Amino acid sequence: MVHYEKLSNKNFSSLESLVNEFFLINKYRLNIISIYNGLNFFKKLLYKNKIIMILVDSKYVGYVYFERFSIDTIFINDLYIKDGMLPKGSIDTA
Numbered sequence: 001m002v003h004y005e006k007l008s009n010k011n012f013s014s015l016e017s018l019v020n021e022f023f024l025i026n027k028y029r030l031n032i033i034s035i036y037n038g039l040n041f042f043k044k045l046l047y048k049n050k051i052i053m054i055l056v057d058s059k060y061v062g063y064v065y066f067e068r069f070s071i072d073t074i075f076i077n078d079l080y081i082k083d084g085m086l087p088k089g090s091i092d093t094a
Helices: 012-025 032-037 041-048
Strands: 002-006 051-056 059-070 073-081
Touching: 012 032, 012 051, 012 059, 012 073, 032 041
Parallel strands: none
Antiparallel strands: 002 051, 051 059, 059 073
């Protein structure tokens, strides 16, 4: 089953490993870890609310970095899901 969690100190190391794995595939993607490390404490708290971790069977398999511009407008800055990690039927394509 596919679940999601907000980024926290508990799952930050999983985010780092996913970002590093993604850079092996594509070096031109947004490096959200370097942006995060450059922020002060209060901005880090706000930044964490913009990242969602994707879990499949309690394993972290991806993340979504987004910005909310209004109630009905969300911009996805970066998205990564490991190859073949989403189970069949988990995403409705209709």
